[in-house]
Amino acid sequence: MRYFLIAGEASGDLLGASLMSGLQQLDPEAHITGIGGPAMQDLGLQSLFPMDELSLMGIWEVLPKYRHLKRRIAETAEAVIAAEPDALIGIDSPDFCLRVARLVRARRPDLRTIHYVAPSVWAWRPGRAAKMAQVIDHVLAILPFEPPLMRAAGMTCDFVGHPVATAKIAGPEKAAAFRDSHGIAADAPVVLCLPGSRRSEVSRLAPRFDEALMRLRDRVPEIRVVLPTVPGVAAMVRDMTRRWPSAPIVIEDAEAKRAAFSAADLALAASGTVSLDLAANRVPMVIGYDMAPLSRMVIGWLLRTDTVTLVNLVSETRAVPEYLGRNCQPGPLAEGLQEVLENAVARRAQMEAMDLTMQRLGKGGEAPGLRAARSVLSAIREPQSR
Incomplete structure (x- = not known):
């Protein structure tokens, strides 16, 4: 299968790498394109542009870069359409990833859209989940209390654990x-x-x-x-x-x-x-x-x-x-x-x-990246409800 992944910061890059590893284990012929950092690039991703262009947070920080980010959103959406993936997977960075998903959804309503890391609606802006459901089909949650919140908003959601729970620790x-x-x-x-x-x-x-x-x-x-x-x-x-x-x-x-x-x-x-x-x-x-x-x-x-x-x-x-x-x-x-x-x-x-x-978060269980990959494949195979 073909996957387009988007990560926008260091933590997302690590999640993306764990997901890529899981996808490659379950689907050795997987073709993965998109945007990512060093960890994802080590697994073969050729990033569309440097990931650190997206590592911004806060209104004041984003405003000076708004025009540039808007161009990157449009450029990324075009790249998704051209790649013809089986799934578009945004990894955290919702302000960027969901805008890309919205542009893609308008032109490819049949494309399965997945978001890795649920928005923190339990902390602020609970209305984001319903808005997200307009362009996202399935969510990979890294916190155990998030799936009911995502499902209530109209998306399917699996808790896949967090890679940190099974990460290698130096002795x-x-x-x-x-x-x-x-x-x-x-x-x-x-x-x-x-x-x-x-x-x-x-x-x-x-x-x-x-x-x-x-x-x-x-x-x-x-x-x-x-x-x-x-x-x-x-x-x-x-x-x-x-x-x-x-x-x-x-x-x-x-x-x-x-x-x-x-x-x-x-x-x-x-x-x-x-x-x-x-x-x-x-x-x-x-x-x-x-x-x-x-x-x-x-x-x-x-x-x-x-x-x-x-x-x-x-x-x-x-x-x-x-x-x-x-x-x-x-x-x-x-x-x-x-x-x-x-x-x-x-x-x-x-x-x-x-x-x-x-x-x-899943310590002692199956690697979260592999759980996330299984969830992605399951979501792709499920008939779309839209």
Whole structure:
């Protein structure tokens, strides 16, 4: 079969790669085209254009790029029509993917349209599900509570688990080797700094995160800071850290990042799927996030939940502390980090919440990418109800 996949950011690229692996396992002759990043390209995808052009979030961030994104939407829709796939599969990035699906649906109403990652209607803008159902037939959900919400809106939906639940975790030997290679003492706390995978996130959060970690270092001088990054923002991160008073260890290599996560004792992270990577490695965390003032105001009006951290949502706890919007400042972040680092009760609560999250996301079961591929094939074979 022929598939057209669209991923717009680093987390979507990883989901896309896991789906591609599953499709290739079930359908060795699968022909896959579309848009993706390094992980999908490693499996043979030739991206229509660089994926990082789509890695934008927030009204203020998107507005300057609006005309360019509109051209890319039209270009992608034309590429879908020309490719004549059996299914169009958008992976997260709903603002881009659903606009492409709408253009394609107008010209190819018979084409099966699938979206991987349900929109977070449980958090904000619940009307999005009904609007999405106008152009999407089937949804691959990565959170266990999402299928009923998607089905109620008129789409079919399967919970396929999350790849992080079955991802390869570096063992103690790799963690020790990482410490040795960077001259980190065995008893020195390793703190991960994770300011996001989008340029707008890094430019806004990295200075606050750095100042928070400097304040934590004043109180706990022995900490070592490690900053894992992704290709789309790696050059930007390295340039920024050269100007920091005490530059962290910046790593981009995938194996080194796995080792760093395994070696870590604590993390300061932007809100997003990285909290699940931390949970898989049992790294206690503090979450910080902010947006441009206009975006922050609009999202604040629409938000329907008291937490945005996936570990809290999936585990149905509030074990992971969050500092969002105006609260995302160096002082509160540093206080939160010290509390998690030194309070055994808080760390234990996070560990329990992280273990429960991994269990609910499919740990110990079939690989989510393979489950997602089975769901895609099933959806293609089902008669269309439209």
